[in-house]
Amino acid sequence: MDNAALWQRYQDWLYYDQNLGFYLDVSRMRFDDAFVEKMRNKFAKAFRDMEALEGGAIANPDEDRMVGHYWLRDPDLAPTSELKQEIIHALEKVETFASKVHSGEIHPPDAEKFTDILSIGIGGSALGPQFVAQALVPVNPPLNIHFSDNTDPTGIDKTIAKIGDRLKTTLVVVISKSGGTPETRNGMLEAKAAFEARNLNFSARAVAITGYDSKLENIAKSDRWLATFPMHDWVGGRTSELSVVGLLDAALQGINLRELLEGAKAMDATTRRHDLKTNPAALLALSWYYAGNGKGDKDMVVLPYKDSLLLFSRYLQQLVMESLGKEKDLDGNIVHQGIAVYGNKGSTDQHAYVQQLREGVPNFFITFIEVLHDREGTSIEVEPGVTSGDYLSGLLQGTRQAIYENQRDSITVTIPEVNPRMVGALIALYERAVTLYASLININAYHQPGVEAGKKAAASVLALQNKVVDALKRSTKPLALVEIADNIDAIAKIEAIYKIVRHLHSNHRGVQIEGNFAVPSSLKISLQ
Numbered sequence: 226m227d228n229a230a231l232w233q234r235y236q237d238w239l240y241y242d243q244n245l246g247f248y249l250d251v252s253r254m255r256f257d258d259a260f261v262e263k264m265r266n267k268f269a270k271a272f273r274d275m276e277a278l279e280g281g282a283i284a285n286p287d288e289d290r291m292v293g294h295y296w297l298r299d300p301d302l303a304p305t306s307e308l309k310q311e312i313i314h315a316l317e318k319v320e321t322f323a324s325k326v327h328s329g330e331i332h333p334p335d336a337e338k339f340t341d342i343l344s345i346g347i348g349g350s351a352l353g354p355q356f357v358a359q360a361l362v363p364v365n366p367p368l369n370i371h372f373s374d375n376t377d378p379t380g381i382d383k384t385i386a387k388i389g390d391r392l393k394t395t396l397v398v399v400i401s402k403s404g405g406t407p408e409t410r411n412g413m414l415e416a417k418a419a420f421e422a423r424n425l426n427f428s429a430r431a432v433a434i435t436g437y438d439s440k441l442e443n444i445a446k447s448d449r450w451l452a453t454f455p456m457h458d459w460v461g462g463r464t465s466e467l468s469v470v471g472l473l474d475a476a477l478q479g480i481n482l483r484e485l486l487e488g489a490k491a492m493d494a495t496t497r498r499h500d501l502k503t504n505p506a507a508l509l510a511l512s513w514y515y516a517g518n519g520k521g522d523k524d525m526v527v528l529p530y531k532d533s534l535l536l537f538s539r540y541l542q543q544l545v546m547e548s549l550g551k552e553k554d555l556d557g558n559i560v561h562q563g564i565a566v567y568g569n570k571g572s573t574d575q576h577a578y579v580q581q582l583r584e585g586v587p588n589f590f591i592t593f594i595e596v597l598h599d600r601e602g603t604s605i606e607v608e609p610g611v612t613s614g615d616y617l618s619g620l621l622q623g624t625r626q627a628i629y630e631n632q633r634d635s636i637t638v639t640i641p642e643v644n645p646r647m648v649g650a651l652i653a654l655y656e657r658a659v660t661l662y663a664s665l666i667n668i669n670a671y672h673q674p675g676v677e678a679g680k681k682a683a684a685s686v687l688a689l690q691n692k693v694v695d696a697l698k699r700s701t702k703p704l705a706l707v708e709i710a711d712n713i714d715a716i717a718k719i720e721a722i723y724k725i726v727r728h729l730h731s732n733h734r735g736v737q738i739e740g741n742f743a744v745p746s747s748l749k750i751s752l753q
């Protein structure tokens with residue numbers, strides 16, 4: 226296509242939302258009119274499905290649940306007045322709690338105010354709060370946030386060490402919808418131990434965000450934690466950023482919740498249109514379908530040209546991949562669906578993997594995120610008439626053009642600046658694009674059966690570890706791996722047994738190993 230035709234295509238496909246000041250450009254996705262025509266019926270169904278979902282249909286058939294994250298920013302849409310009241314009440318509770326923490330009305334024992342937050346959670350109970358904190362935290366927030374999102378002992382130690390003496394004025398926010406996720410439980414127990422080691426009362430500094438009657442809620446209530454906030458079962462983990470899950474951390478950091486919600490609500494309204502060309506979520510879903518042939522054949526590379534949006538791709542990774550990465554479709558056919566998502570930020574990544582994007586395997590499409598406003602205040606000139614921000618903008622344009630010239634597609638999302646309203650709008654945009662795309666490919670976007678398999682396998686390794694230790698305790702002489710496996714009737718699990726003893730040995734847990742470590746069958750294992 227020559228430059229004039231491309232410019233025309235740009236104008237034909239440009240979406241601009243005056244209310245939000247938001248642009249979406251899909252002109253560099255090389256679909257033609259025939260493809261768009263072919264997709265019309267699929268989209269008509271996707272729009273109807275979306276309407277049913279927002280009306281309270283059981284959109285997650287496996288778990289027999291409604292899917293209501295869209296009601297969070299417009300409670301009037303909730304299917305019953307009870308749900309509407311619950312949403313309003315939860316938001317008020319968050320705002321009241323945060324303002325009492327800020328004023329010092331809620332404070333730690335023996336100190337006037339909380340200074341820090343330790344937010345413990347994983348997956349949807351961490352990625353949204355992390356993304357929003359990185360994007361929107363003010364320069365001098367009322368509380369500094371730290372995250373613990375893994376069961377890695379070194380990671381936990383580093384976080385606690387970084388907080389240092391301020392642990393006594395740290396508010397711990399434990400977030401788990403199910404209330405039973407082991408990594409989060411471990412993070413909570415590790416934090417509790419760290420507080421107790423310093424003679425600090427944990428319960429007086431802890432709040433829980435969790436589902437009704439979960440293990441975590443029961444602990445929080447019986448140990449009399451500072452507060453508990455309810456999580457609704459109709460909000461999935463990866464779409465929970467605009468529920469209490471994301472809002473409490475945000476409010477505590479002084480981020481304007483109402484603007485976040487307002488931006489999402491505005492994007493929701495825009496993306497309710499049953500018209501492809503004027504519905505940006507539909508334009509994204511169309512582009513994803515085109516790029517990957519409706520089968521995820523191409524990866525989505527997300528490149529925000531703004532440091533504060535660095536975590537957007539990581540946030541989207543869960544939203545997109547946990548929602549769309551499914552073995553079966555809604556009719557039970559094996560389909561192995563999904564779209565792989567990765568990326569960090571531009572122009573930084575240009576000096577890392579963009580070489581491959583320009584010239585290597587053409588198995589991706591890029592989504593550029595462009596932010597029009599460079600900075601508060603004025604910029605110096607780094608060259609005559611040119612600022613750092615001009616460079617960033619030029620590098621984005623240059624990369625977009627260079628990859629297009631090599632027949633690689635891209636989408637460009639342009640926002641005026643990174644503020645709560647725009648972040649809310651971006652979250653809503655992608656949530657809705659995922660909902661529409663899931664409908665196009667006929668999958669349930671709201672369950673995650675694949676994750677359960679990994680969790681069960683981990684639990685069985687830990688059960689095996691107990692058996693291994695028992696076998697070693699019972700033995701009067703060092704045992705070979707095969708003997709341990711025989712003793713506990715687990716010969717099929719010999720490799721797992723080897724890894725368990727090696728891990729226990731490395732951590733001075735009383736396991737001694739002798740022999741040649743390069744030849745596992747030569748090893749003799751005993752318990753001290």
Ligand SMILES: O=P(O)(O)OC[C@H]1O[C@](O)(CO)[C@@H](O)[C@@H]1O
Binds near residue numbers: 347350402406462
């Ligand atoms: O909030 P929870 O229940 O601790 O779950 C954390 C994460 O674990 C998953 O259930 C599975 O990875 C995610 O969907 C979820 O965001």
